[in-house]
Amino acid sequence: MVEQQSGTPQLPIVLSGTVPPLAEYYYPRPETGPDLAATMAPGQTVVLVHGEETEAAAAQGGTGKTQLAVQFAHAVWQGRTAEVLVWVTGSSAESVTSGFALAATTVDGSNPGESADDAAARFLAWLTRTRRPWALVIDDVIDLADLGALWSVLPSSGSGSAGRVLITSRLPAASFEGKDVSVIAVPGLSRREALAYLSSRLTDHPDQRIEALDLAEELDRLPLVLAQATAVISARRQSCREYRGLFAERRKHMPAIPGASAPVLAAWSIAVECAHELPPAGLAWPTLVLAAMMDYHGVPGAVLTSPAACSYVTGRPSTAGGADQTAVRGAISNLAAAGLVSIDPGSAVRTVSMHASVAAAVRAWLPQTDLEHVVLSAADALLQTWPETDGGPQLEQALRDCTTALQSGDGALLWKTEAHPLLFRTGLSLENSGLFRAAITYWQSLLSTSTRLLGPGHANSVVARDRLAAAYEAAGLFTEATAVFQAALADRERNQGPEHADTIAARAQLAHAYVSAGRADDAVALYERAVADAERVCGPGHPVTLGARASLAQAYATAGKTSDAISAYDRVLGDSERALGSGHPTTLSARASLAGAYLASGRAKDAIAQLQRALADRERMRGGDHPDTIAARASLASAYRAAGKLKDAIAAYQRVLADRERIEGADHPDTIAARANLAYAYRSAGRLREAIPHYERTLVDRERVQGRDHRDTLIARSNLAACYQQARRLTDAVPQYERALKDSERMLGPGDIETLTTRCNLASAYYTAGRLSDVVVVLQRALTDCERYLGPDHQMTQTVRENLDAATQI
Template identity: 35%
Template sequence: MRELERALDGGGTAVLCQVLSGMGGVGKTQLAAHHARRVLAAGGVDLLVWATAATREAVVAAYAQAAAGILYSDPDLPETAAREFLAWLEHRPGPEQRRWMVVLDDVADPADLRGLWPPASPLGRTLVTTRRRDAALTGPGRSLVPVGLFRPVEARAYLAASLAARGRHEPEDELSALAGELGYLPLALSQAAAYLIDSGLDCAAYRALLADRARDLADALPDAGALPDDQAAPLDAAWSLSADRADRLRPYGLARPMLRLAAMLDPNGIPASVLTCGPALTHLADHLADRAAGQAPEQADPPDPPGPPGSPNLSTRRVTAEDAVGALRALHRLSLIDHSPGTPRRAVRVHQLIQRIARDSLGPGRRDALARTAADALMAAWPEVERDTALAQALRANTDALARYAGEALYRPETHPLLFRSGRSLGNAGQVAAALVHFQHLADSVGARFGPDHPDTLNARHRLAHWHGMAGKVEYAQTALTGILADYLRVLGPDHPGTLGVRHNLARWRGAAGDTTGARSAFAELFTDRLRIIGPDHPDTLATRHELARLRGRTGDHAGAIATFTDLLADCLRLLDPDHPRTLAARHELARWRGASGDISGARAAFAELLTDRLRIIGPDHPDTLATRHELAHLRGKAGDRAGAVDTFTGLLTDYLTVLGPDHPGTLGVRHNLARWRGAAGDPAAAVAALTGLLTDRLQILGPHHPSIAATRTDLAYWRGRAEADGLRVPRQPPAPRAEARDPDSR
């Protein structure tokens, strides 16, 4: 503590980064929190950011959240927002100087901080807690502060003070002996003090229980000498006694199975809905039923303790969400978890050491079953429409943590759907590059385990090809899907839902590649097959009708597209929720083709209404919301307000860059239309400059054969001709390989 205070009082000459290093459970986080509170109370900083740093993604997410609060950055593009936050920290002293402190708590791997260290600034302080002692954590500008175990006198004083606060007093020799048996580890001492206070036992009786339980665990654990963080066995015993005590609290017998479920998830925050949903409740009820039936588990727990006389037997009734919350409160009471009901997205936090001990108390079979239960719970808590982006981010973090702990469990007997759902969530949030990395890893993992013809392997390859297309690699997606379709037909047959899904996406990317006629023919054949196999009211059939209607408009039949989308919207409203993504997509396309047919005012009104609904349902940063704003910006120019269109597209481009990044096809499309409207607003030279840069970027990102390349070259030639006709000098480029001019009004 004194070292940290000296750093604080030293001003600009002090070391600006302190690294608290020590084994799990010594109190590094509590020390950092105490120091941060003192700094705040002393008025030493204007901004304090606390980032859980167990993974790189967690650090990036914390920085992105900070950027959202102070810079109005969008946390849904976390890497970009994090860079903006770090740049903000580098401001130099001045009349509006801002003092800051960043706490990076529980750094698991120094490599995760590459490019994420806060800058050295006389206005800033960085505080790191970690179990690591790597050289990468020290160096110029960083000071390593070792945090060890309590000394014997400190351990005894801690126990005495904790008990005295509740009117309890124990002999000093008993307290000293207990502290020694617990290895002077603060976390173990904290659990022991909580147990003594809650149970009413004296210190001698608790030591006797601890000795008995330590012997039991030593016999039960597969390798009692290989405990986490070099801990001694009595810490396991202290955890087990605390879990027993929590099981004696209402609702009786549920604390231990709840703790084990939480041990499979993200220590930095588990959504409340995950631990109170159906699969979690079934897990709790099954635990009680097995105990009541006297079934011997693969690796025996100590017998469940009885509740107080007259307490209800939960094995005879249904376990409710209220019971699950009660179990969380019991664990919180015994200092086994932190339960914060007021923050439901990160309601439960568990020390990683407690998680490790809880998992290690299970045999492999039970641990694997628990991993799949945790995966089922995450799936049950995951909404189909991700309205809450912070919740989706927390669910993805919990999925990543579970995947690290579960090993092979999520691939037996087949790949758990959670691994596919997490990747889809990344892509739908606009993180297309991350989705590609996710599905590439999944395809490699599944293929290595099950072989190339397993349905899970085919599904992973399908998802990977789809997100390549979403990233703008249209030609690659089309080629990949052609091969995948052949494999689906050979392995699963023509009528399998997966085969139909691949045909749908292959037709979609054929159309995106410019083969509108071929895409229409493919979708027409698919529609006939889907009517035969799944009927007219299935959502997949509606999706195929959607694509056929859209292609009808692209061939110039705007009236036919309007009529088809009008019928499709009516069916979506009849069969699906008004807020369903398919319903919103039909409304989007209907408004679009109304505008293309010349009904500008009607289209603007429809898009304005749709934007209001999308803001309510999926928020301002969802890619679909941005697409609706894109259409409104274009229609503003079509209505005659070309300068207004330029202003709207300029603001929209900023949001696309923040949410989707500079390489996303949607961002490139906004740049293209912004350039067109600049030319239409009377600045053809600006249009030429913008399109020249866009052509270079599209060639690099999308490749020379992407359909947008020809459109960019055509517009560049058109606006260069307009600029030269006005007597302006602009750089010369090769002529466009396409004859039609592209004034914005022709869109």
């Protein structure tokens, strides 16, 4: 099933994450597989664990737990028995946090600058308050601690929750004692199920099924092993009797591997042999080895067809041309035909996956002499595939998971001469994904390893230290960040000199940390030094100088030095235009920043002139339909509105809405936001008759696309109520305010500023409608909440107190 990216239009049932496909020959298991879609009730949490009836070790798995979870997810999707479906890989704390953060963005919108940890917490809070039916699947939990705060919000029967949670794990059932969950042990297939499965798969000729039940018993009736055996029998046109003979012989000579049972190993080796024989012959084993070095939950298809991967598989230098990629894809298809991997053609993120026991067997079987070649080839393949910019949360997580799995094999191989660049790309991905706590731990480990192996002055150690400081800063640990940045600056001044480019960059990094810590004056002094040094060493139009001066301008603005900020932005714009041209991204960004500084200082006319020029440049360089051009027009419309030029603002907003609808569709979040902005412009101009239909349409669209419990829906309802009130349509305004207050209290809590504001707005509507007794009741509650949550001296508390005093004297 294809994942839904954040920010894309949402379907009637909202999907977050990537649900794997059902196995091609999935058997529904009427005797040993619970019908979870039919039996799980709202408020229930079910955990699927390994059954005890099989020879296979619990840590190996193979009884079909994940496929039961996949069947449940597909049933929910197809039956529309939930409005929200979330699939999360539970193999690490990082992957759980990332999955929860993606879900928060999908169901509750994105908050700019929010960390993944905060987004994950927001998703868990959403689970506790939403009335929408939802289903959460967490597959392959390895450590219960990785689920974090989920345990405190798990639904329970009788709680009134609309949610269902399904967890799969290879942990023993005893691990879940004390948790409010229903544990179901999943065994191998029953004798009847195993025979039915073999009979349904082996249909070439009747004799093919002779001794089928005996074979099923020898394979421990494990779905994983039965699938591999039937795949081989079909591919080789054998019978169960013939396979039994080969299996018995192979089992006698298979060496033991920890965590894998004898039936699994014997069937695995036969399947590998079969796949390797299929044309293009000789490519299946290296393809399987390469994939097994990475995350068994799924490797992006592009990784396995990259130049490095093609070179490893084919044994010759490759540019990943058509012939080599076709050969590798053929090898992957052969592995799938032999039951060794699964292919999800609908997902570019988790395209090729395998069972954990298959990956473990490959790693154990691989000769030590071959390990370095495959590890470095996999590292190169991942790096070649990794997008230079953000590839989206799910692709980033998949690539990080693959890197983690690669390091678990023999991470020392990635430090043969110095750190492989993949290690730095992985850390940057953690930062860019908002996983700041994980990033700090990662950079600490990388810095420690680099210092131990290469020394503190090596370039790898220096970069790792800089990234650690940046991660501290992003996490809000400003004391730690500035301490590391100060040490880095001192080292560079001592070792490279005060005017070296790296020293200038270190000075700017420390200044940035000062800004983040609220030390704007200290930042200004450092940035002024950095700008002077950069201009002297690199020249006024050099990117280093332009970046330093732009940062100085921002520091001026933060310090309240608006005039200095405008001068600095103006200088950046001039230097950038001369050095790079008017259409360069740096120039366009400088122009937008200058316009923002003009607006902040009240110079709306100057801001509008810059934004008009920016729009003209965007249209000339990229065309009228480019997203950046539409965004530039929206910025100009906002400036018109701020300057009171409402006629111009309305015309610009109308054009933005029309463009959004035509290019992105009526249900795209950007289109809905454009309609809300147009409604606000109409309302600001007093054109309420035109504003109200747009506010009404915005609310309908928000509810349909994002759901009743989305924060944007709450805001849309409050805006509509305010417009109704302004139009004196009080019979319409009051019910909307009352609904908004009820939703805000439930979603955000009574002390949230949004809830307090909505309560006061309801009181205002009651007052306008002449319902004075209701006014007093609502304001009394508002005052109590303001005093409790904001304090008696807060400005809002004082205003509510004054309004209540006035209302009681009427």
